[in-house]
Amino acid sequence: MTRLLPQGRGWHLGPVQPGLRAWVRDWQVGAFAVPVAAALVAGCVGVLQLPVLPPIWLLCGLLPLGLFAWWNGGTARLIGAALTGVACCGLHAALVLGQQLAPADEGREMIVQGVVASLPDQQARRARFLFELDADAALSLPSGRQLVLSWYDDFDAQAPGPRTALRAGQRWRFQAKLRAPRGLRNPGGLDAERQLLAQRIAATGYVRAPEQAVLLAPAAGLGAWRDATARRIQAAVGTSSARFVTALAIGDTRGLQDRDWELLRAAGLTHLIAISGFHVGLVSGLCALLASALWRCCPALGLRLPRPTACALAAVAGASGYAAIAGFALPTVRTVLMIGVVALARGWRRPLGASRALALAAIAVLLVDPLSVLVAGFWLSFAGVAWLVWCMPRSEGARLREFLSAQGVATVGLLPLTAMLFGQASLAGPLANLVAIPWWSLVVVPLSLIGTGLEALHAGWGGGPWRLAAWCFDLSWPLFTWLASGRLSLLWLPEASALAFALALVGGLWLLLPRAVPGKPWALLLWLPLLWPSTQRPPQGAVDVTVLDVGQGLSVLVRTHRHTLLYDAGPAVPEGFDAGERVVLPALHALGVRHLDKLMLSHGDADHAGGLEAVRRGMPTHRVQAPAGSPVPFDQACRTGQAWTWDGVRFQVLHPGAHFPYLRNEASCVLRIEGRHGALLLTGDIGEVIERKLLRQQRALLKADVVLAAHHGSSGSSEPGFVRATGARLALVSAGFGNRFGHPHTGAVRRWQRHGAEVLNTAESGALTVWLDADGLSVRERRQFQRRPWDAVWLRRAARLSYRPAIDRPSTPKD
Structure with missing residues (x-):
């Protein structure tokens, strides 16, 4: 007996719906079916989750074996696709990692010659750009390898160099x-090494002796045209909206400030503000429609070229041209490849369902660039289309209803993925996209492109469309600013497990099934582990401490059962890296911190207090404490004798005294934290003089299980008597890898080791989490705990200065 089910994607009359039949047909294990694509993805992801890559000889052997099983068909096809993914992705990763800068060239000054391969990001004191090497470059890198270089005005130069003359x-x-390539490793933070691997970056560095830089040839090629067009848009529009028109017209986001990105994230519009896969697909579809209309108006054209073939070629040509305008950025190249595969199948007049077309596109992308699985855009684009294919109706209906349904499907279906990838969810996003998608994509972007096309034909013709695009953009921007400024517009989510992500996906699928499917409210329960994961706090009397990997600086998070203290906010450079925004805030959100009961700044130097403003702006903070006379805003001065107790844990300030002058490093707030199961000492940047003073005046209070080595482990700290008095089992160092100060100094490290302490450095270990609880003292090094193949390469290069005798390292997360 048949029954009537609500209208959905292919859900009509019958015991087995036509839409379901289509999916069952598409899921048959053909050579390019959906299960094969899923197996290929699984193989690519799996090999990149290993701590080290398999040997090259093994990967070379797996590749023909996997291809043979894939081609042979049958039940072995899925295994063959998975083995092919393992082999292809492993070989690509090994090739890219093997072509990175050789250890012998690390830290050396050398001459590099090549082409500026990106639009230089000009800031107040530096320029940052991609640099593609020439064949005659005297390096251990092959021709065509790309570097990420920074050019500072004040490096080894008496006068500013000509960095402002840099052009693509x-x-x-x-x-x-x-x-x-090397980056920081923290909870909730961006894995820069993974990103650089996906982009095939061979090395990073900076220009030395800028006055000796030599311009060998003027700007030429596509990059020069994009650079010139960006300047023309700025001149023609003449308002602040020019930065958005430039981003939408040629994919140049250099003009967008941090505040712009904050608003776009809160409104859920980052996917629309630059040339993305969505816009490439839009232009491709428009070109296909124009070709179809032309062939219908001139039927004689069909005698020379069939209309479906003409539409397919027009779609590929439109997508390729738009990708060229964006500088062939990787997301646009992937989209062009997807469109090309589908167009090729249509051109051959092969029957191609939506799900099979999606699977074929994924297979093509991964065979060409298997490292795409490292990029969030790969997952968002394919997952978004897959959800729409599954849920949207096949029959013709009200366009508005279809559009609203698509927004709902995208919101529910992609929420688990965005939460897992970015640790956040935009609650204002669905509403903002209802306006932004039709208005920006159908009005602002076409006007921007018309201006770009007219400007390419004749200088000055593009000004009118660009100004009109800016005016149209300005009409909508206040609405999005208002939506993004609400306190509930952006929801930050703590880090969750892979199991929580899988449960949320099942819950999303359940919610998007037809209305007649029972138990929809129960599906919401499957979202709880992802949206509200367990952020287990220390029990009463216990304490856990996380030393964040902020480079050459310091930031330490201390948590008790119900309270949170942040000791220092990390470094910040004007118009450059701000650890408060890039590291500290994401880590606080990932660890489930909602507010700070106290933020203590050891002193006012930029490597300790630079991130203060960003932290206070992004995290409610009850009180800021710093030494008297410190050049940073604070609510209370820290002085010897101050003490308080949180949840059975005692906090006590040991330095500076009431009348101690502000002497920068030597005035650092020294904080002792003692729980039921051990004590911790945070020393800031004090040197030997203050260490001896504490040794004379408060020797008994120096006893601690864990000590933060003073002044990043400099040679002028960690005085032998002070080290001996602490009796520490673990000494923690916060320093940048290969920093120019040589921190931590070998002598300081050996003094701690000589007195029985294990020394761990954030430069090698990433963020360090220490637990002082009923289980004793335990520590986790984030880089070792979540080790990936790109970690293994450079960890082999790092000189390990510590030994590992007695500290417990839990194999499962405590928090």
Whole structure:
């Protein structure tokens, strides 16, 4: 007996719905079916989750074996696709990692010659750009490898260098100092090494002796045209909205400030503000419609070229041209490849369902670029289309209803993925996208493109459309600013497990099934582990401490059962890296911190207090404490004798005294934290003089299980008597890898080791989490705990200065 089910994607009359039949047909294990694509993805992801890559000889052997099983068909096809994914992705990763800067060239000054391969990001004191090497570059890198270089005005130069003259497409010769790709590793933070691997970056570095930089050839090529067009848009529009028109017209987001990105994230519009896969697909579809209309108006054209083939070629041509305008950024290249595969199948007049077309596109993308699985855009684009294919109706209906349904499907279906990838969810996003998608994509972007096309034909013709695009953009921007400024517009989510992500996906699928499917409210329960994961706090009397990996600086998070203290906010450079925004805030959100009961700044130097403003702006903070006379805003001065107790844990300030002058490092607030199961000492940047003073006046209070080595482990700290008095089992160092100060100093490290302490450095270990609870003292190094193949490469290069005798390292997360 048949029954009537509510209208949905293919859900009509019958015991087995036509839409379901289509999916069952598409899921048959053909050579390019959905299960095969899923197996290929699983293989690519699996090999990148290993701590080290398999040997090259093994990967080379797996590749023909996987291809043979894939081609042979049958039940072995899925295994063959998975093995092919393992082999292809492993070989790609090994090739890219093997072509990174050799250890012998680390830290050396050398001459590099090549082409500026990106639009330089010009800031107040530096420029940052991609640099593609020439064949004659005297390096251990092959021709065509790309570097990420920074050019500072004040490095080894008596006068500012000509960095402001940098243009895309220019050929330069620089004296540069390089290092292999390396980044910070923290809870909730961006894995820069993974991103650089996906982009095939061979090294990073900065220009030395800018006055010796030589311009070998003027700007030429596509990059020069994009750079010139960006300047023309700025001149033609003349208002602040020019930065958005530039982003939408040619994919140039250099003009967008941090505040702009904050608003876009809160409104859920980051996917629309630059040339993205969505816009490439839009232009491609428009070109296909124009070709179809032309062939219908001139039927004689069909005698020379069939209309479906013409539409397919027009779609690929439109997508390729738009990708060229964006500088062939990786997301646009992937979209062009997807469109090309589908167009090729249509051109051959092969029957191709929506799900099979999606699977074929995914297979093509992964065979060409298997490292795409490292990029969030790959998952968002394919997952978004997959949800729409599954849920949207096949029959013709009200366009508005279809559009609203698509927004609902995208919101529910992609929420688990955005929460897992970015640790956040935009509650204002669905409403903002209802306006932004039709208005920006159908009005602002076409006007921007018309202006770009007219400007390419004749200089000055693009000004009118660009100004009109800016005016149209300005009509909508106040609405999005208002939506994004609400306190509930953006929901930050703590880090969750893979199991929580899988349960949320099942819950989303359940919610998007037809209305007649029972138990819909129960599906919401499957979202709870992802949206409200367990952020287990220390029990009463216990304490846990996380030393964040902020580079050459310091930031320490201390948590008790119900309270949270942040000791220092990390470094910040004007118009550059701000650890408060890039590291500290994401880590606080990922660890489930909702507010800070106290923020204590050891002193006012930029490497300790630089991130203060960003932290206070993004995290409710009850009180800020710093030494008297410190050049940073604070609510209360820290002085010897101050003490308080939170949840059975005692906090006590040991330095500076009431009348101690502000002497920068030597005035650092020294904080002792003692729980039921051990004590911790945070020392800031004090030197040997203050260490001896504490040794004379408060020797008994120096006893601690864990000590933060003073002044990043400098040679002028960690005085032998002070080290002996602490009796520490663990000494923690917060320092940047290969920093120019040589921290931690070998002598300081050996003094701690000589007195029985294990020394761990954030430069090698990433963020360090220490637990002092009923289980004793335990520590986790984030880089070792979540080790990936790109970690293994450079960890082999790092000189390990510590030994590992007695500290417990839990194998499962405590928090």
